[in-house]
Amino acid sequence: MxxxxxxxxxxxxxxxxxxxxxxxxxxxxxxxxxxxxxxxxxxxxxxxxxxxxxxxxxxxxxxxxxxxxxxxxxxxxxxxxxxxxxxxxxxxxxxxxxxxxxxxxxxxxxxxxxxxxxxxxxxxxxxxxxxxxxxxxxxxxxxxxxxxxxxxxxxxxxxxxxxxxxxxxxxxxxxxxxxxxxxxxxxxxxxxxxxxxxxxxxxxxxxxxxxxxxNETIYILAMVILGGTGNLRGAVLGAAILVVLPELLKFLPMPVDIADKMRLIIYGCVLMAVLVFRPQGLLPELRGKKAMFVQTDAERDEADTAKLLDGETGATSETVLEGRNLCKRFGGITAISDFSIALRSHRITGLIGPNGAGKTTAFNLLTGFLKPTDGQIDLRGKSILGKKPHHLVASGVARSFQDLRLFTNMTVIENVVVALPNQAGHRISNLFLKPLTVRAQERENTALAMQILRFVELDGKAHETAADLSYAEEKLLVVARLLATGAEVLLFDEPMSGLDQTTLREILPVLRRLAERGKAICIIEHNLDVITGICDEVFFLDEGRTMAVGSPAELMSDPELAERYFK
Amino acid sequence: MDLFLQLLANGLINGSHYALLGLGFGLIFSTTRIVHFAYGPIVTFAAYTAWLISGSMGLPLIVGIAGAVLVAALLGTGSYLTLYRALERNGAPPLIPLIASLGLTIVLENLVGVLFGTGVRTLDVDSSVHFLGPVFFTSIHVWQVVSFVVIAVALGAFLRRTRYGRAILAMTDDPEMARVIGIDTLKVSIIVFALGSAISAVPAVMVLLKDGASTHMGFAAVFMGFVAVIVGGVGSLRGAIAGGYLVGLVESLGLWQIPTEWQGSISFVVLFLMIMLRPQGLFSMARK
Structure with missing residues (x-):
């Protein structure tokens, strides 16, 4: 006993x-x-x-x-x-x-x-x-x-x-x-x-x-992987199995030191077998509705969504984010030089140019993912140079990525909720000291995320895993996730690439509606129809330099630019 | 000054040993991008096999070495075909083979204990002591350096002169591109696992001759192989050699100032600093 x-x-x-x-x-x-x-x-x-x-x-x-x-x-x-x-x-x-x-x-x-x-x-x-x-x-x-x-x-x-x-x-x-x-x-x-x-x-x-x-570390690792990574009960189950299983060896006649080695051999074999045959473990991570920890059927009025989707400025267009004489060098290579841009509310600005022109570098500079070698960036007149990306998101500048970078093993709604700003529950102290606040806010946020999904018409797929979406749906989710940040300056890196005409017709009005509501929007785009369709102002970049700035119509009529673009 | 020369010589001798371990590990790692941690216990297996053949059974050492090389090559190929290949087929994320390899490591390491017992196994060979000025070394030390030079030259010739060698280099440069231009990456992977493991059997036998084989020797071996590769820069075999020598020298010359009981930690600290400060390696540009 x-x-x-x-x-x-x-x-x-x-x-x-x-x-x-x-x-x-x-x-x-x-x-x-x-x-x-x-x-x-x-x-x-x-x-x-x-x-x-x-x-x-x-x-x-x-x-x-x-x-x-x-x-x-x-x-x-x-x-x-x-x-x-x-x-x-x-x-x-x-x-x-x-x-x-x-x-x-x-x-x-x-x-x-x-x-x-x-x-x-x-x-x-x-x-x-x-x-x-x-x-x-x-x-x-x-x-x-x-x-x-x-x-x-x-x-x-x-x-x-x-x-x-x-x-x-x-x-x-x-x-x-x-x-x-x-x-x-x-x-x-x-x-x-x-x-x-x-x-x-x-x-x-x-x-x-x-x-x-x-060996002890690997032993504990084997428990986690056997039980299921990312599932709390899984790890406990894994521990139970791997503690009890080798005890059974005691009933076999063999010397103690051999038994001890057999125990470790069993752990190693279990670890390998699980990784090959059931990599998610015995109890996989919670998905679907179970991934959420509050109910999602809470009702909520439109006004609050509107607050998140609207820019903070009034009806007139004004400069929100401004980069001046930005320059970025990697070793001896100049990715972009003397780049100046002003993103205004109610406006959609386009960046076009051949591959390697420095468009994505410009985004990285404006959103804090890269530090400029030279130049100045102001948000509403205040310098934001050297600030970390997550600070900039909190101040109102957010971006998407060309290669999407969704949280693929999370549900659609989770992808959106996680991006919502000012969550008390992101601080550990609040989880233990203010559990009720966290819970109430989570309920609101879940409903808000649902509204955003409705805005991009993904609400029907809220509890599906992001990895299972179609390409067009993934693109919509990228937009939804970016909107959820509540930022007033939104930078989209090729939001339309790879989409068919039908889907394009779904996304374009979304962007236009956002601009109408006062957001300052910047998009990188290759599709000239899109550019002429929605942009107010277009920057043409090539080899890191700004070749031309103007309305889409002006740029399209310039034969030299057309030649550069299609060379 | 005499102490310095002696430590320098020790550093170069150990450096040859580490460079050889780095060469075997680096060949596998830079070609397949699999962190084959079980390289360690395979080194242990090879050493015990040589002891079994030449010590326990009393056959000539050369037969023991041949047996060790064969066993190592078989285990290396076997681990690729049974474990890593299955994970590759599943499309497992890149970290998973390493985690699985840790599992394989404790299986093989304890299997050595079950099969051969846990005590240190030694093999008595005639080892004469030589002096070069004030510097002292044994014939086993000479073998360590010679075996490294021979294998490094032979491997270099193989990689550059033969069809498979060039295929390996191509895959090291860019696995995707290698596949696109029609290189049979499965075959190349099998070859590097066989070759890299076979190479590791030589330093394994050297450890057996010098200090005797123990079940834990593999851990140090794979770590030193990894350190050599990291210090030298992933993807460069010349870098792995340079890295091996550098670690050997740092470890040996470090003894000048650092108490002996910490010698084992020096390489881990070097590894830690390298990964933190310069993860691309010291010589990552040297290959081009």
Missing amino acids: EYIYHVAVLFCLYAILATSFNLLVGFAGLFALSHAALYAIGAYTTAILTTTLGLPFPVPLIASILFAALLSIVIAVPALRVSGHYLVIVSLALQVIVLQVIVNWKSLTGGTDGISGVPTYSFGSFALDTPARFLIAAMLGLAACYWVAWRLTRSPFGRALRAMRENESAAQSVGLDILYMKVSVFAISAGLAAVAGSLFARYFSYVGADSFSI
């Missing part, structure tokens, strides 16, 4: 680890494989504080959480600079370095001998000194950690995390603060892992570096 309680305690520890790792790997898409090192930090901090300083509960636990969270920021730094393969390898290297420091810092950590004699929890005469009693603490720990993870992921913040995972630059382009999200998800994930570490130290009353090797 004791044995079963022991396995149950192990399950609780690994369920905490898998849940916290799932936040990082499954929701944020950050494959930083140094989780066992953070687990180790939690365990060692508790062990050292209890054995050398004799600090009482809950001081060591809190210290473990804080210290691991602090250290995780060191790991977050690479994650801000590199991604993919590089992040995996660099985090594995960090895991090795942390373990090496633990082993070599003998005076503090006992080196390879580890630290023994860590006292278990005791309250008066009641000590949690048997597996059955300790299970109470382990279950409380798991419940608390799971609740924190649940609160984080079933929230606007969790949705923003997934958007960042799907496409980081698109997440920035809808106003999400990548730095804040990465650092905080690292810190929370590490803090939760440290809870498991602290429990580990108390339960085994011993910590040694062997328990926190890279």
Whole structure:
């Protein structure tokens, strides 16, 4: 019986680890494989504080959480600079370095001998000194950690995390603060892992570096991937299976060290098999209506949508965004030089020119995705030079991408909701301190997103996954997502390319209506019919220089430009 | 000064070792873009195979080396055909093969333990000590340098002179384009997995002769291979060689100032700094 309680305690520890790792790997898409090192930090901090300083509960636990969270920021730094393969390898290297420091810092950590004699929890005469009693603490720990993870992921913040995972630059382009999200998800994930570490130290009353090797990280990773990345219950299920399954090996006659190796072989095989045969895991990420955490049938009057879709200016046209003498060089190559543009409300401005003319570079400069080598950018007369893309979105300048960059593994409505401005639920503190505000706002935002989808006539597909849309529908969703930002300056990078005439006739009036409502619109376009159809003013760029500015009719009648364009 | 010369020589010897590991790993990585982490335990497997043949069974070392090369090539090809190929067919995102490779790594590493036991396995060979002025080295050190030079020259000739070699280079440049112009990328992938793994068997045997084989040796091997490739710049085999030597020298000369117990960490710190500061590698422009 004791044995079963022991396995149950192990399950609780690994369920905490898998849940916290799932936040990082499954929701944020950050494959930083140094989780066992953070687990180790939690365990060692508790062990050292209890054995050398004799600090009482809950001081060591809190210290473990804080210290691991602090250290995780060191790991977050690479994650801000590199991604993919590089992040995996660099985090594995960090895991090795942390373990090496633990082993070599003998005076503090006992080196390879580890630290023994860590006292278990005791309250008066009641000590949690048997597996059955300790299970109470382990279950409380798991419940608390799971609740924190649940609160984080079933929230606007969790949705923003997934958007960042799907496409980081698109997440920035809808106003999400990548730095804040990465650092905080690292810190929370590490803090939760440290809870498991602290429990580990108390339960085994011993910590040694062997328990926190890279194999341990891969073991936890296998749980997350088996259960289902991006599904909280999945990680817990994965932990349950991978803790219990190898215990069955104990019933086979084989030496202990072989059994231990067989256990690891099983984990490795499970990891590979899941990736090949069921990459989404046993419990896939929630989709469709289940992806939402409030009902979507809430009613809402038109007025508020109008507020979002309207520009802030009155009936007259005035300059909103102005770039002067902008110049961008990459090494020796000049992508664009001496580019000056003024985007006015109620107006649609077009950028045309052959490929490589510098049109997209101009967009990148105006929206903060690139820093100009030279020149000035003003928004309503105030310089916005050097501001980050998400700041500019908040100030009212947003853009779309030529290659769409939708959040493909999220639903259509999620793609729109995530872009809505000023969401209290994007801040972690609000999720825990102002849950009711967050919920009420979420209800409003969901209804608002529905209205925007209705505006582009995608409301029928609101709960479908973006990946399943047709190309034309994807283009409409790009427009809807950009509108959701509520920005008054909207820059569209080739919104019409690849569309047939019928769909064109659907999108063109949408843009015109937006301009009529006071937005300042800029589009990059190759289709001259579109340009002549909707633009008030056209810039012709070639080889990074502005060749001509004027009304579409003026530019079309210039034979030299026509020759350049069609050369 | 004598210490400096000795550390320099050690750096060059270790550098040859790392360069060879980098060459094998880099060949696979730059051609297929798969981060074949299981390269590590395959190195371990090769070392234990050589021990089994030449130590346990008492056959000549050359037979042991041949066996190690064969086993490594088979395991490398096998992992491509069974695991990575299946993932490629599924259209898995680029990170997934690496994650799967981590799974394969713990399977192979523990399989070594189950099959051969966990203790360190050594092979006694006649290793004479030589002096060159104040610098001391053993004949195994000489073999390490010689084996690297021979393999590097042979590989260079193979890549430039033969049809398959040129196909490999083409795929390294641009896998999509290689496919478009009619190169059989499946065949090329199989060849690089076989060749890269076979190359790794040589440094594996050298470790067996020098320090003995242990189940954990593969981890250091794949990391050093990766470091060499990253330092040199992905896609450049010459870069991988330069990277291997650079890491060998930094690690060895670092001993001048850094206590020995930290030597193992130096390469990880180098890797960390490289990826953070210059992920495109030091010599990424050198190839053109």
